[in-house]
Amino acid sequence: MIKINYYHSLIFFNLCIFISAFDYLRNNSLLILSLLLILSIGISHGSLDHVKGKKLLKILGIKSSAIFYLGYIFVGLITILIWLLFPKFLLLLFLIIAAFHFGKEDSEFIIKRKNFELIYFLKGSLVIVAPLVFHKEETLYIFKSLNFDISTNILINNEILYLLILLSFIANIILSLNRSFDTKSLLLMDFLSLIILNYFLNPILAFTVYFCFLHSIRHSISLIQEINTNLKKGLPLFIKKALPLTIITIFGYLFALYFLNNFNSLNESIYKVIFIGLASLTFPHILLEYLIEKNEQ
Numbered sequence: 001m002i003k004i005n006y007y008h009s010l011i012f013f014n015l016c017i018f019i020s021a022f023d024y025l026r027n028n029s030l031l032i033l034s035l036l037l038i039l040s041i042g043i044s045h046g047s048l049d050h051v052k053g054k055k056l057l058k059i060l061g062i063k064s065s066a067i068f069y070l071g072y073i074f075v076g077l078i079t080i081l082i083w084l085l086f087p088k089f090l091l092l093l094f095l096i097i098a099a100f101h102f103g104k105e106d107s108e109f110i111i112k113r114k115n116f117e118l119i120y121f122l123k124g125s126l127v128i129v130a131p132l133v134f135h136k137e138e139t140l141y142i143f144k145s146l147n148f149d150i151s152t153n154i155l156i157n158n159e160i161l162y163l164l165i166l167l168s169f170i171a172n173i174i175l176s177l178n179r180s181f182d183t184k185s186l187l188l189m190d191f192l193s194l195i196i197l198n199y200f201l202n203p204i205l206a207f208t209v210y211f212c213f214l215h216s217i218r219h220s221i222s223l224i225q226e227i228n229t230n231l232k233k234g235l236p237l238f239i240k241k242a243l244p245l246t247i248i249t250i251f252g253y254l255f256a257l258y259f260l261n262n263f264n265s266l267n268e269s270i271y272k273v274i275f276i277g278l279a280s281l282t283f284p285h286i287l288l289e290y291l292i293e294k295n296e297q
Helices: 002-019 023-027 031-046 049-060 065-085 087-105 117-134 136-145 158-176 181-200 203-227 231-260 266-296
Strands: none
Touching: 002 181, 002 203, 031 203, 031 231, 031 266, 049 065, 049 231, 049 266, 065 087, 065 266, 087 117, 087 203, 087 266, 117 136, 117 158, 117 181, 117 203, 136 203, 136 266, 158 181, 181 203, 203 231, 231 266
């Protein structure tokens, strides 16, 4: 597993260097491309939640699959409702949970320990903090379009942001302690990849490249290996199982974009579809992972 993820990180690191060399990518927002990548590659890594849901129901001794589907949809809809009513609270909560989620899922193949929540959070916080360091005005504009104006918040002072990047680096060092050279190299490459992406690309494009080609693919690799330890044999099965929910989610996103575009500019509609959409998928996804982990103990 370490070897596969090492080569994945190596390829991703070189990809980040390669795409950062193009003026066109550095100087254009490419919002529609970002949305298409998130819809096709990004969200697919959560499209086996219905399989995990059946696993949870089996653990709990519940026979009806409808309970899982209704509960999953309910959590997603409640997330959207709370966002509409309390956007500042929900976005802040989403960013905190997303940082933890990214840090945990990108590195739990290295170490899976209790009481490591802060380490995972600090590692994953780089995804949130780096855009504020390198493209602060553009990132704040995106937040403002989501009714989350933090332009006067003390937490976005450069000194605090630099400290958070340092803490994220220290979290990677802690994760690498007593680990192999490949693991240490992997963590360093992932850290530098995020720095490179956010330095050269706009916030949405940088996040899209990370989310689709590092986070999503890494999580998908672990899911494929759960299906079949042979990646070549597991990949077709993964695609077959993930495709139905991926297609349904894509149509949901496109419908939301069409609806929002009647009241907002296209750019603002895309921002809202990406962030609100990911929040509505992330909260039930993380809750499902938590319930499985808790009940398997």
